[in-house]
Amino acid sequence: MKIHNFSAGPAILPASVLKEAGKAAVNYQGMGLSLMELSHRGPEFTAIIEEANTLMREIIGLPENYHVLWLTGGASTQFFMAPMNLLNEGETAQYVDTGVWASKAIKEAKAFGNVEVVASSKDQNYTFIPKDYKVSKNAKYLHITSNNTIYGTQLRKFPKSPAPLVCDMSSDFLSRPFNPEPFGLIYAGAQKNLGPAGTTVVIVREDMLGKVQRYMPAMLDYRTFIKENSLYNTPPVFPIYVSMLTLRWIKKSGGLKALQRKNKSKALLLYDEIDRNPLFRGTVVPEDRSYMNICFVMNDAYASLEKEFMQVCEANGLVGLKGHRSVGGFRASTYNALPQKSVQALVDVMRDFAQRKG
Amino acid sequence: MKIHNFSAGPAILPASVLKEAGKAAVNYQGMGLSLMELSHRGPEFTAIIEEANTLMREIIGLPENYHVLWLTGGASTQFFMAPMNLLNEGETAQYVDTGVWASKAIKEAKAFGNVEVVASSKDQNYTFIPKDYKVSKNAKYLHITSNNTIYGTQLRKFPKSPAPLVCDMSSDFLSRPFNPEPFGLIYAGAQKNLGPAGTTVVIVREDMLGKVQRYMPAMLDYRTFIKENSLYNTPPVFPIYVSMLTLRWIKKSGGLKALQRKNKSKALLLYDEIDRNPLFRGTVVPEDRSYMNICFVMNDAYASLEKEFMQVCEANGLVGLKGHRSVGGFRASTYNALPQKSVQALVDVMRDFAQRKG
Numbered sequence: 001m002k003i004h005n006f007s008a009g010p011a012i013l014p015a016s017v018l019k020e021a022g023k024a025a026v027n028y029q030g031m032g033l034s035l036m037e038l039s040h041r042g043p044e045f046t047a048i049i050e051e052a053n054t055l056m057r058e059i060i061g062l063p064e065n066y067h068v069l070w071l072t073g074g075a076s077t078q079f080f081m082a083p084m085n086l087l088n089e090g091e092t093a094q095y096v097d098t099g100v101w102a103s104k105a106i107k108e109a110k111a112f113g114n115v116e117v118v119a120s121s122k123d124q125n126y127t128f129i130p131k132d133y134k135v136s137k138n139a140k141y142l143h144i145t146s147n148n149t150i151y152g153t154q155l156r157k158f159p160k161s162p163a164p165l166v167c168d169m170s171s172d173f174l175s176r177p178f179n180p181e182p183f184g185l186i187y188a189g190a191q192k193n194l195g196p197a198g199t200t201v202v203i204v205r206e207d208m209l210g211k212v213q214r215y216m217p218a219m220l221d222y223r224t225f226i227k228e229n230s231l232y233n234t235p236p237v238f239p240i241y242v243s244m245l246t247l248r249w250i251k252k253s254g255g256l257k258a259l260q261r262k263n264k265s266k267a268l269l270l271y272d273e274i275d276r277n278p279l280f281r282g283t284v285v286p287e288d289r290s291y292m293n294i295c296f297v298m299n300d301a302y303a304s305l306e307k308e309f310m311q312v313c314e315a316n317g318l319v320g321l322k323g324h325r326s327v328g329g330f331r332a333s334t335y336n337a338l339p340q341k342s343v344q345a346l347v348d349v350m351r352d353f354a355q356r357k358g
Numbered sequence: 359m360k361i362h363n364f365s366a367g368p369a370i371l372p373a374s375v376l377k378e379a380g381k382a383a384v385n386y387q388g389m390g391l392s393l394m395e396l397s398h399r400g401p402e403f404t405a406i407i408e409e410a411n412t413l414m415r416e417i418i419g420l421p422e423n424y425h426v427l428w429l430t431g432g433a434s435t436q437f438f439m440a441p442m443n444l445l446n447e448g449e450t451a452q453y454v455d456t457g458v459w460a461s462k463a464i465k466e467a468k469a470f471g472n473v474e475v476v477a478s479s480k481d482q483n484y485t486f487i488p489k490d491y492k493v494s495k496n497a498k499y500l501h502i503t504s505n506n507t508i509y510g511t512q513l514r515k516f517p518k519s520p521a522p523l524v525c526d527m528s529s530d531f532l533s534r535p536f537n538p539e540p541f542g543l544i545y546a547g548a549q550k551n552l553g554p555a556g557t558t559v560v561i562v563r564e565d566m567l568g569k570v571q572r573y574m575p576a577m578l579d580y581r582t583f584i585k586e587n588s589l590y591n592t593p594p595v596f597p598i599y600v601s602m603l604t605l606r607w608i609k610k611s612g613g614l615k616a617l618q619r620k621n622k623s624k625a626l627l628l629y630d631e632i633d634r635n636p637l638f639r640g641t642v643v644p645e646d647r648s649y650m651n652i653c654f655v656m657n658d659a660y661a662s663l664e665k666e667f668m669q670v671c672e673a674n675g676l677v678g679l680k681g682h683r684s685v686g687g688f689r690a691s692t693y694n695a696l697p698q699k700s701v702q703a704l705v706d707v708m709r710d711f712a713q714r715k716g
Contacts, residue, residue, distance in 0.1 A: 003390040007397050010595055018384050018392045026380035032361040032675075034376045036554035036600065039365050039678065072430035072556070073577055076591040080575035104576075111573050191592055196394035198430070198556045198594030215469050217438035218462075219431055233434040234549055236556030237368055238596060242394065317390075320397065 004342035006332045007320030008149055008293060009171065010191040014337045017245040024241060035241055040234050048241050049230060055247035059255055062180055062203065069202040069222060070230040070240050075101060075170045078187040078200065080108040082166055085222050086185065087113035087140050088212050094118045094139040094163065099126045099148040100326070101168060106143075112214075113140070125326070126151040128285040131159070139163040141184055141208075147172035149192075150324040152295030152331065153288045158182060164208065172292045173201070174250060175336055176260035184208040192292070193336045195243030198236045250336070259336050266334045266343045267291035273347045279305070279354045283327055297329030302357070309353055316349050318342075362700035364690045365678030366507055366651060367529065368549040372695045375603040382599060393599055398592050406602050407588060413605035417613055420538055420561065427560040427580060428588040428598050433459060433528045436545040436558065438466040440524055443580050444543065445471035445498050446570050452476045452497040452521065457484045457506040458684070459526060464501075470572075471498070483685070484509040486643040489517070497521040499542055499566075505530035507550075508682040510653030510689065511646045516540060522566065530650045531559070532608060533694055534618035542566040550650070551694045553601030556594045608694070617694050624692045624701045625649035631705045637663070637712045641685055655687030660715070667711055674707050676700075 005012040028035040028044065038044050049070065056068045071077070082105075087093050091113045095106045097120035109115045116139070119130035126148060135142045142161045147154040149171040158165060164184030173188035180186075185204045191197040204222050218224045224232045253259060271289060274280045274296045283295045298306050306329065313321050323329040334343060363370040386393040386402065396402050411426045420426070429435070440463075445451050449471045453464045455478035467473045474497070477488035484506060493500045500519045505512040507529040516523060522542030531546035538544075543562045549555040562580055576582045582590045611617060629647060632638045637660045641653045656664050664687065671679050681687040690704060 001390070005391055005395055007395065010394060010396060010398060010592065012395050013392065018394070021392075021394070022380045022384035025383050026376050032359070033363055033677075034371065034379075036368060036376065036379070037363055037365065037370050038368060040368060040555065072594070074591045077575075077577045080577070108575050111575070189592060196596050197398065197592045198597055217435075217466050217469070219435045219438070233432045234368065234547060234555045236430070236594060236597065238554050239556055239594065319391075 001317045003317045003319060004345050005320055005338070006318065006334070006342070006346070008324070008331060008333045009189075010197045011333055011335050012337045013195070013242070013246060014249045017242060017249055020245055021238075021242045025238070036238055038237070040231060040237055045237055048244050049235070052240060052244035052247055055244065055251060056201070059174065059247060059250055060178075060180060060203075065206045066180060067204050067206065067222075067226045069204065069225040070235055071200045071202055071225060072198065072236055074189040074200050075168050075187060076104065078168065078202065079105040080111065081220055081222075082143070082185055082187065083109040083112040084214070084216060084220060085212060086166070086208055088214070089113055091140045092116055092136070092138060093141050093143060093166075094135055095143040096120075096130060096133070096145070096159075097122060098129055098145050098153060099151050101148070101150075101170075102143075102145045105145075105168065109143070118142075126153065127283060129153050129155055129288040135159070135161040135163055137162045141166040143167070147290055147292050149293050149333075150326060152284050152290045152293045152327075154290035154292065156287065164205070172290070174256060174259070175263050175292055177256040190239060190243050193246075195246050196239050198239035199243060201243075253336075262340065263291045263334065263336065266338065266340055267294060269340070269343050269347060270294050270332060270334065273350055277350055277354050278358050279309075280350065283329065292333060292335060294332045294334060295323060295327055295329065297323070297327075305357055312353055313346070313349055316345065318346050318349060321346075359675045361675045361677060362703050363678055363696070364676065364692070364700070364704070366682070366689060366691045367547075368555045369691055369693050370695045371553070371600070371604060372607045375600060375607055378603055379596075379600045383596070394596055396595070398589060398595055403595055403599075406599050407593070410598060410602035410605055413602065413609060414559070417532065417605060417608055418536075418538060418561075423564045424538060425562050425564065425580075425584045427562065427583040428593055429558045429560055429583060430556065430594055432547040432558050433526050433545060434462065436526065436560065437463040438469065439578055439580075440501070440543055440545065441467040441470040442572070442574060442578060443570060444524070444566055446572070447471055449498045450474055450494070450496060451499050451501060451524075452493055453501040454478075454488060454491070454503070454517075455480055456487055456503050456511060457509050459506070459508075460501075460503045463503075463526065467501070476500075484511065485641060487511050487513055487646040493517070493519040493521055495520045499524040501525070505648055505650050507651050507691075508684060510642050510648045510651045510685075512648035512650065514645065522563070530648070532614060532617070533621050533650055535614040548597060548601050551604075553604050554597050556597035557601060559601075611694075620698065621649045621692065621694065624696065624698055625652060627698070627701050627705060628652050628690060628692070631708055635708055635712050636716050637667075638708065641687065650691060650693060652690045652692060653681060653685050653687065655681070655685075663715055670711055671704070671707055674703065676704050676707060679704075
């Protein structure tokens with residue numbers, strides 16, 4: 001049976017990438033050695049990380065004054081590393097609270113400077129993206145979360161801000177083109193559109209750094225990674241390699257514009273069915289609906305059918321659809337590597353289920 | 359041609375482990391999905407990390423009051439994370455300086471409390487392990503490095519200390535049995551005897567924690583990883599899986615006692631040849647010679663043959679033998695997964711080369 005993987009992350013990766021990763025795990029390029037057995041300072045891995053950097057710059061269209069860094073520790077580490085590197089005591093950073101992850105970022109930042117939460121949708125269980133707020137010119141940066149995996153909300157447009165944007169892009173990174181110029185710092189755990197769990201990409205603009213006075217351990221200072229080309233210590237070789245393969249796949253797939261078209265088409269196919277089908281309803285205000293994580297629940301009259309619907313999905317090879325506990329219901333993650341036919345398979349099951357039960 | 363991998367790290371892993379990892383990268387247990395595509399909160403990865411923890415406890419013989427944690431960031435992150443978690447301002451930690459990594463640990467610790475370097479072999483280019491020092495009863499801990507990858511030195515016996523030991527075991531972790539009781543904290547990057555680059559094991563004794571007053575970000579507080587069973591955020595799934603497979607292999611290989619015998623036998627085979635062969639000499643005082651990283655150089659009279667010898671090694675499939683730039687010459691890393699026959703192949707090449715050139 002064909003498996004359709006709607007997992008929120010770690011998530012579906014292109015089949016061609018996985019096939020090549022599987023080969024490299026055993027015998028890298030016919031060397032008789034696994035990629036996992038090779039020195040990170042040897043010519044093989046040097047070529048991999050250089051290609052990853054070049055592809056990343058090309059795919060996004062990064063100006064020269066941005067650095068691409070490969071770290072570990074996920075967005076959870078960036079929640080404190082960003083303010084540690086960017087915000088002096090007494091200075092102010094502004095944050096938009098659009099979910100649990102944003103509020104963790106807010107909590108961690110408070111240890112380093114003044115944190116102003118300019119807007120929050122918490123009292124509506126984060127079912128929308130607040131847009132009506134003002135960013136102070138004196139803010140060191142404005143922190144936003146481009147896509148909220150748990151709630152299925154997404155910033156369709158990035159806010160205009162006099163302060164540089166610092167953005168957690170973990171769950172929609174490389175799913176659509178964007179103009180990098182308003183961004184001072186972007187971070188993303190790999191395990192959605194980029195690669196497997198185990199590496200975190202940071203893109204930082206040169207002028208953001210070198211302005212804080214505090215002591216930083218070498219591994220928490222972005223400048224260490226810039227200076228050593230992400231090789232100050234042993235990096236997560238295999239996760240970076242698989243990410244590089246995915247970047248090759250993104251380029252071959254036509255880049256971010258082509259992926260955006262496909263992602264929008266997949267998302268609209270499913271949202272149309274959610275809106276049409278009497279059994280289901282979306283949980284997010286339409287204008288803020290994510291094209292990556294599509295959250296929906298059973299309408300109240302059919303709530304007792306939730307478990308049965310999930311069983312039908314699993315019986316049809318549709319996996320990873322359970323909603324996050326703070327929203328309930330269902331969540332279909334439709335990342336870059338998920339084919340349109342997987343969404344169609346879900347839509348077909350929803351229609352068939354409604355016909356039998358509605 | 360059979361490749362003999364003497365790389366210092368990332369390093370050789372058991373062939374059976376790599377074969378299974380390659381399969382899991384494409385299709386995990388016949389699920390039709392890669393392990394890299396599965397949720398870290400699903401039953402598959404939960405079973406993997408639980409088995410890894412159980413095997414680690416069993417293989418080492420860890421008492422119940424020790425926690426096994428899976429982090430990222432390598433020893434370089436532990437250099438500051440250990441004192442951040444264990445040492446209050448005004449308190450003193452003692453350090454033994456046995457190499458570049460130990461001195462980085464010393465540098466990072468100074469940001470958190472008083473650091474006393476009780477002994478150093480720096481002025482002898484770290485060619486021996488200092489043993490003649492006194493540890494104060496008032497020290498919060500004594501930091502040691504069990505094996506120094508760059509210089510090829512190893513603590514044959516751990517120092518007696520009234521303070522708990524904090525130990526960087528990165529390069530000989532799981533290569534020999536040890537009594538965990540004197541240790542308050544052990545850390546090790548996986549990429550030597552345990553697995554691929556991308557995860558770091560921390561073993562911490564319960565009573566070491568909760569005694570510092572400072573604020574710590576969630577991802578830098580060992581208690582976060584204890585509380586959430588290393589799943590506070592998305593862990594490096596694939597590196598942890600490969601480490602679990604290696605732990606299975608260690609158990610199947612007879613555990614740490616059996617590996618210690620094999621490692622000693624491999625090391626003595628090579629050291630005997632180094633001592634016997636007129637072309638070569640070891641760089642470390644005999645009593646502190648590592649059984650993991652065996653450093654040797656050409657005797658002065660034959661120094662001009664260094665490049666040619668390296669070429670002969672490569673022509674015979676012996677790779678990863680270049681010494682670290684701060685020692686020069688050659689370094690043969692003979693980790694758990696390196697078979698005796700690889701060491702024999704190197705010895706044969708050394709003998710043959712000496713017969714032709716000596």
